[in-house]
Amino acid sequence: MSVLHDIRVLDISRVLAGPNATQILADFGAEVWKIEALWGDEARTWGRSSFAMINRGKKSIAVNLAEPRGQDIIRALAKKADVAVENYKVDNLKRFGIDLKSLMTLNERLIAVSVTGFGQTGPNRDGLGYDMVLQAMTGLMSLTGDPDRPPARVGVAIYDIMLGLNAAIGILAALYERKTSGKGQHIDVSLFDVGMSSLLGVGTAYLNEGRVALRQGSLHPTHVPVQPYQASDGLILVAVGTDEQFARLCSAIGCESFSTDPRFQTNAARMANRVALEELLSEVLGTKTRQEWLDIFMAKRVPAGPIYNVGEALEHPHSKARNVVWTFDDGGKPLHVLANPLQHMSRTPPKPTSGAPRLGADTLSVLMSQVGLTEEEIEMLVRDKVIGVAQPDPAPAEAPDSGSR
Missing domain, CATH: 3.40.50.10540 (Crotonobetainyl-coa:carnitine coa-transferase; domain 1)
Incomplete structure (x- = not known):
């Protein structure tokens, strides 16, 4: 009933x-x-x-x-x-x-x-x-x-x-x-x-700090790297929220040196050097297909996902599994x-x-x-x-x- x-x-x-x-x-x-x-x-x-x-x-x-x-x-x-x-x-x-x-x-x-x-x-x-x-x-x-x-x-x-x-x-x-x-x-x-x-955090940021948030496209206002990147055959979203996750990302793409670079070691440093990091990551991520990176990131526990259109999302096997x-x-x-x-x-x-x-x-x-x-x-x-x-x-x-x- x-x-x-x-x-x-x-x-x-x-x-x-x-x-x-x-x-x-x-x-x-x-x-x-x-x-x-x-x-x-x-x-x-x-x-x-x-x-x-x-x-x-x-x-x-x-x-x-x-x-x-x-x-x-x-x-x-x-x-x-x-x-x-x-x-x-x-x-x-x-x-x-x-x-x-x-x-x-x-x-x-x-x-x-x-x-x-x-x-x-x-x-x-x-x-x-x-x-x-x-x-x-x-x-x-x-x-x-x-x-x-x-x-x-x-x-x-x-x-x-x-x-x-x-x-x-x-x-x-x-x-x-x-x-x-x-x-x-x-x-x-x-x-x-x-x-x-x-409005959640952007609302309370204004109420408590007087800070007015501005649009930043797909960039995250407080974490780097969180944005789309171009793989060889499509877009992929990387959403790194912690320094530990960033280290896993660097290991996954074979660029461990990025995580020890003083410009990128902490989120605050990555925020200050966002453009430089974006250029480096874009060059590397463009070398494999979207699915190749997704398989690697899943194995290395890196937060990432494909940017699908509506049809691709609905036809995905996980959509079928979840009915x-x-x-x-x-x-x-x-x-x-x-x-x-x-x-x-x-x-x-x-x-x-x-x-x-x-x-x-x-x-x-x-x-x-x-x-x-x-x-x-x-x-x-x-x-x-x-x-x-x-x-x-x-x-x-x-x-x-x-x-x-």
């Missing part, structure tokens, strides 16, 4: 950050009611595999939130839910009467999660939350890229991913606390807060998604049950079982465009503005 089999989640979020949080719960067996507009979550336009990556195993319920009868459906589901997650602009759902504060008055055990760009308080609370905007504003982009080039974003929506993880942790902590108190609580989590916490890809049947065709990284838990691993649902595929079953609607009532609501049970193509009705991607 899945560890969260008795948890029901009212998921009023869409695109990436919120759905990523509820996806984690779904992987562990929670029943996730994914509320979608009649025309579907914007993420459906990304393609089946991308949508399935953050919506597998959920139940899709198409509801027009701007319609009073649609709002009644949300309230009815909130009474049955353990968790509710939304990622609209701050206070935007109030005009529909389905903001989380209102839903919590209907169910004192409800754990209500607001996912936004900047949080529920502060001067930027009404700002639009996009991962790249927050990467810029929290200083991450100022640290990413080469020093002689403009700042660059991280290659994936890293803050959306981190926010989903933090929201899921908060939900699980609140569920644990509820066992004692019997009460739910509100969780306010934002891309901004997640981004600021991710990093899950495959579902999608209308008779295989649909591949990236696996939950917790799949190797010894007793209660996540157990995905299906790929992403079709839009409105579960409207009928959930509203009959949880809300108590009859088939006749559902037919009327479908006719009036309050709910959807299949892919419709309606003119967009008024809908809340997004607060976080």
Whole structure:
């Protein structure tokens, strides 16, 4: 039996950050009611595999939130839910009467999660939350890229991913606390807060020393050598963090004299003579293939790895051994998604049950079982465009503005 089999989640979020949080719960067996507009979550336009990556195993319920009868459906589901997650602009759902504060008055055990760009308080609370905007504003982009080039974003929506993880942790902590108190609580989590916490050492260096870190490309700000080098057939990353590791590197490449050279004996000395050391190492490392060096470095316990593209990483034998890809049947065709990284838990691993649902595929079953609607009532609501049970193509009705991607 899945560890969260008795948890029901009212998921009023869409695109990436919120759905990523509820996806984690779904992987562990929670029943996730994914509320979608009649025309579907914007993420459906990304393609089946991308949508399935953050919506597998959920139940899709198409509801027009701007319609009073649609709002009644949300309230009815909130009474049955353990968790509710939304990622609209701050206070935007109030005009529909389905903001989380209102839903919590209907169910004192409800754990209500607001996912936004900047949080529920502060001067930027009404700002639009996009991962790249927050990467810029929290200083991450100022640290990413080469020093002689403009700042660059991280290659994936890293803050959306981190926010989903933090929201899921908060939900699980609140569920644990509820066992004692019997009460739910509100969780306010934002891309901004997640981004600021991710600064780690460069953040504390400024706070305690007034030192502002600058981007250095692939160089490490405090250790040498930590950077890519060109082997004869591709790039390899060397990541030496201690003097002992540097000595092992020098032995591995047949240049023991480097480790006794006063310019390179200590990390501080290597930092001061980084350019000279880079030239020497580049000349040596260019003499063998990437795999030849990797075999040598593994045997000599030197921290290093190949710089792969995405395809090379996914096709690597270790990826196969760790089962990093899950495959579902999608209308008779295989649909591949990236696996939950917790799949190797010894007793209660996540157990995905299906790929992403079709839009409105579960409207009928959930509203009959949880809300108590009859088939006749559902037919009327479908006719009036309050709910959807299949892919419709309606003119967009008024809908809340997004607060976080």
